[in-house]
Amino acid sequence: MAERKQITLIYQYNDNWIGGTYYILNIIRSLKFLESELQPELTIIYDLKSGYEAIYALKYPFITYLGQDLQFSLAEKVVNKIARTLLKKPLIKKRIFLKQINNLYPVSDSIETKNVSNFFYWIPDFQEHYLPHFFSKSEINTRYNTQIWMKNNEVPIIFSSWNAKEDYNKFYKGNKNRKEILNFVSIIDSRYEQIDISGLLEKYQITDPYFMVPNQFWKHKNHEVVLKATKILKEKGYCFKVVFTGKEYDHRNPLYVDSIKAFVRENNLEGHIKFLGFIDRDEQLQLMKNSKSIIQPSLFEGWSTVVEDTKALNHFIILSDIPLHREQMLSNRKFFDPYSPASLAETMIEVLSGVEIVSEDYNLKIKEFSTRFLSLFN
Helix, strand or coil: CCCCCEEEEEECCCCCCHHHHHHHHHHHHHHCCCCHHHCCEEEEEEECCCCCHHHHCCCCCCEEEEEECCCCCHHHHHHHHHHHHHHCCCCCCECCCCCCEEEEEEECCCECCCCEEEEEEEECCCHHHHCHHHCCHHHHHHHHHHHHHHHHCCCCEEECCHHHHHHHHHHCCCCCCCEEECCCCCCCCHHHHHCCHHHHHHHCCCCCCEEEECCCCCHHHCHHHHHHHHHHHHHCCCCCEEEEECCCCCCCCCCHHHHHHHHHHHCCCCCCEEEEECCCHHHHHHHHHCCCEEEECCCCCCCCHHHHHHHHCCCCEEEECCHHHHHHCCCCEEEECCCCHHHHHHHHHHHHCCCCCCCCCHHHHHHHHHHHHHHCCC
């Protein structure tokens, strides 16, 4: 039997960007769909503040753990911020405590790679180029300088979509990077099905047909258009609810959640809107599965976890009409103009009347993803 591939993954928990955490967890989950002899040996480099309990719970059979401090001190952050501005690169890097690493993912410009044979950077999207008003000037400069460094150093990059890869070629013409596309997937444990939906609806006091918006509360996720569409439908006498889940904080726009909730109060939408916050993942999935539809109203996405969750659940989704969503979701969807509450309201009416769902075997997509991921490493 051929020797197992060895892949080292960097894992950090970040509840301000839970999608990044789910990304690594789903890579590991997907590898369990491979035949045992093809499953690689994993080394998990986990940040000491994150722990590795979430990965340990996955029960991947060929795995070891190495904890180290991946956080930078305030002084180190200041030095690197200045260095990125002046030199287009950080001066202080974190070195993984292994003598030699065959394959490492995902790396950043602050990770030392001199002892790594094969590695990839990961760029989910280029939101800062399209929606710069949602970022601080400092954050934009950091991202731009990192991307310039990546181009100049010709590092290999994985993109989450064809759309993102084309953006890179557009913004950094003449680049000679090795560029790969890896459309990530969602792996959902069937235990959510064991949750009694009647009890769950009673727990959260959801009494009408409902839509689900399971996004973190970042401004580019465009929750406002859903609230304004709901106001239109309320005034027309429609009975339904919209259930929002996700951490109610945007570190870039700290007042964003307050403004959303103020809109609900000022327009007397309390009977139509439910904010559940960051709830148990299995409860969230069961609520999603039993909704009339998921709504994904984002102004920008790299490759949406919400969309992949919907596909994995074999459910229906109402999507903002942006290029990435058209690339990612090919069936069981309707599109609307993300800047038009009336467009969304009209689409919600159509879905409330009933939709036909085409069933697909999502396990095939998971197997395709895991095979593709494995092929990128030596």
